[in-house]
Amino acid sequence: MNADIKSTRPLLLTMGDACGIGPEIAVAAWAQDRGSDLRLVGDAGVFRRALDFMGLQLPVAVLEAADDPVPPDCLPVWQPSGLPQDLLAQPLGRVSAQAGAAAARCIVAATQEQLAGRSRALVTAPIHKEALHAAGIDHPGHTELLQALCADPDDRLPPVRMMLANEELRVVLVTIHVALRQAVDQITTGRVLQTIRIADAALRRAGIAAPRIAVAGLNPHAGEGGLFGSEEIEYIAPAIAQARSLGVDASGPFAPDTVFMRARHAPPRHPGEFDAVVAMTHDQGLIPVKYLGVEEGVNVTLGLPLVRTSPDHGTAFDIAGTGRADPSSMLAAIRMARTMSA
Known part of the structure; x- marks a missing residue:
C-alpha cells in the first residue's frame, strides 16, 4: 500500500447478525462518519450486499489485519478467520445458526484485538439471542459474552453493568x-x-x-x-x-x-x-x-477492561434488506466510543 496512507489504532465495529440490519447500519454509519480510525469487522460479501441495500457505491478494502492502513474512500473490512462460508445464503429476517456463529466470531476476534492493545474501542452492531443459541453460544447476549472473554487468569469475571444513554x-x-x-x-x-x-x-x-x-x-x-x-x-x-x-x-x-x-x-x-x-x-x-427515542440511544458496557458501545435497538428483522435502516444510534455509539477511549 502507499506510504502516505495513514495508520492509526482502530475503532472496531462488528457486523452483528448478518440476517438483520447490523451490516446496513454499519456501512451507512461509516459512509457518514468516514473516520480514519474506523474499521468494520465481518464478512466482506455481507458488507458489499449491505452497501447495495443502502444505495452506496463504495469499493471495499479487505484488510489482512485490523490495524492495517486503508486506501482513501474505501470501506475498510477486516474479515477474521473462522467465519461461516455460506452467510449470503442465509435468508434475511430469519434466525440463522450460521449468522449467530458469525456474529459471535466477530465479537471474539474484535475483543481479542482490543485486549491485545491493537484497537482503541469496540462498537457492536445488534445480534440476535436466538441465533446465538442456535449456534451453540452459551451466552444470552453481548454483555455476558464480553464478560466471559475478559475473565482474569483465574476465570473470575469482571463485574459489569449496562448503561443506556442519550x-x-x-x-x-x-x-x-x-x-x-x-x-x-x-x-x-x-x-x-x-x-x-x-x-x-x-x-x-x-x-x-x-x-x-x-x-x-x-x-x-x-x-x-x-x-x-x-x-x-x-x-x-x-x-x-x-x-x-x-x-x-x-x-x-x-x-x-x-x-x-x-x-x-x-x-x-x-x-x-x-x-x-x-x-x-x-x-x-x-x-x-x-x-x-432509540434513534440516539447508546448501550455501554461498564466494568470491562475495554470500551464497548452499541446502538440502542435490535436486529430489526422486519426491515432487513430494505435499505430503510437508520444509522443514527450507531453513529451515536461511535461518537461515545471515541469519547470514552480518548
Whole structure:
C-alpha cells in the first residue's frame, strides 16, 4: 500500500447478525462518519450486499489485519478467520445458526484485538439471542459474552453493568437480563454499591469531573418508609451512604416514577439535576431512556477492561434488506466510543 496512507489504532465495529440490519447500519454509519480510525469487522460479501441495500457505491478494502492502513474512500473490512462460508445464503429476517456463529466470531476476534492493545474501542452492531443459541453460544447476549472473554487468569469475571444513554439521560442498571423475581433477590447492598462506583468511574472517564448520581428505589414511592417494601431501608440506602463515604456524590433512594424526570437534561428549560441514574431493574431503567427515542440511544458496557458501545435497538428483522435502516444510534455509539477511549 502507499506510504502516505495513514495508520492509526482502530475503532472496531462488528457486523452483528448478518440476517438483520447490523451490516446496513454499519456501512451507512461509516459512509457518514468516514473516520480514519474506523474499521468494520465481518464478512466482506455481507458488507458489499449491505452497501447495495443502502444505495452506496463504495469499493471495499479487505484488510489482512485490523490495524492495517486503508486506501482513501474505501470501506475498510477486516474479515477474521473462522467465519461461516455460506452467510449470503442465509435468508434475511430469519434466525440463522450460521449468522449467530458469525456474529459471535466477530465479537471474539474484535475483543481479542482490543485486549491485545491493537484497537482503541469496540462498537457492536445488534445480534440476535436466538441465533446465538442456535449456534451453540452459551451466552444470552453481548454483555455476558464480553464478560466471559475478559475473565482474569483465574476465570473470575469482571463485574459489569449496562448503561443506556442519550443526549438527555444516562441510566446504569443494577440487574440486567434476569427474571424480575430473580432481580429483586439480587438487590443487595454490595451490588448496589458496586454499581454506583462503576457508574462514577465511567462518568469520570468520560470527562465529568464530579458526577452527580441519583439512585432509584425499587418499590413504589421508594418504599414509603417501609410501608411498600423494605429493600430501600435494608440495602439501597446503606449502599448510598457507603458510596458517599468513599467520595461519590450519590443520593437517594428516590421514587422511581419521578427520578428520571429530575435527571433528564434538556436545556435551557430543563437542566438535569443528575448526571446519571442508577436503576434497580432492566425495565425500570430502560423504559424512560427508550421512551425519549432509540434513534440516539447508546448501550455501554461498564466494568470491562475495554470500551464497548452499541446502538440502542435490535436486529430489526422486519426491515432487513430494505435499505430503510437508520444509522443514527450507531453513529451515536461511535461518537461515545471515541469519547470514552480518548
